[in-house]
């Protein structure tokens with residue numbers, strides 16, 4: 511289909527999938543390997559870092575840092591951009607990742623996951639810098655996430671649909687389980703942390719109350735589901751439809767989730783599946799990060815609920 515392709519991107523996705531296999535095994539055995547505890551480190555966001563966060567980060571930095579294709583890496587667990595051995599050899603891609611999102615839930619067997627996105631470096635002649643990551647969501651070459659849950663899934667898009675693979679432990683390989691996932695036009699599930707009610711503005715409160723009442727869109731109330739692990743809540747929304755919301759609020763004026771390696775990759779996936787992902791007044795695929803660790807609002811889901819949310823809460827027509 512793409513005669514000028516070199517196979518590099520496929521090579522990258524295979525190396526990322528190897529990292530996911532290794533982390534999957536790590537998550538499954540963390541309990542008796544003492545990885546649930548805190549490492550004593552605090553990351554750039556002021557979060558206490560669990561041992562398993564550092565282990566997952568190390569796996570990906572080692573693996574992707576030794577790839578010939580990535581000139582630069584960004585990890586949620588590292589303050590600065592990481593230059594790799596490929597930087598001089600013209601590694602033409604850069605990758606940003608959250609090695610283990612949701613790890614605070616790991617002691618209670620709640621699903622966790624890895625989230626990543628890949629960009630082309632903007633100018634190979636220039637030295638590598640943060641600027642290589644400050645590209646809009648629509649410049650993403652490929653993005654994806656894994657879910658370490660009842661099964662280990664690997665969901666990715668390289669701009670030609672969203673495809674789902676399931677790890678078959680008996681052969682240690684990912685098997686294609688679903689091609690071209692399409693988010694349902696409308697769902698009946700809303701996903702938000704209602705514990706943030708006191709920090710929401712009136713329009714957000716009114717929207718949530720509408721979802722729970724006899725609302726305009728659906729003759730019956732929506733069901734609430736909130737795991738508190740982004741990959742789990744997002745994956746359910748992608749497959750079953752509805753809406754996931756983590757808006758800004760008076761306590762989090764810049765949002766809670768990270769733009770570069772959480773919101774943009776998932777926004778890319780949601781848009782590739784026919785849904786929408788916004789920060790309130792903009793589609794996230796049109797948003798360009800200004801720094802590698804900035805936060806953002808993140809609302810994503812089915813077209814029906816997303817248009818309803820954007821109009822009701824932000825006077826924004828999707």
Ligand code: P6P
Nearest residue numbers: 611612613614703738739740741
């Ligand atoms: P809250 C997990 O710590 C995480 O980063 C995401 O995986 C999840 O969606 C979010 O935080 C949950 O945040 O404020 O609802 O606990």
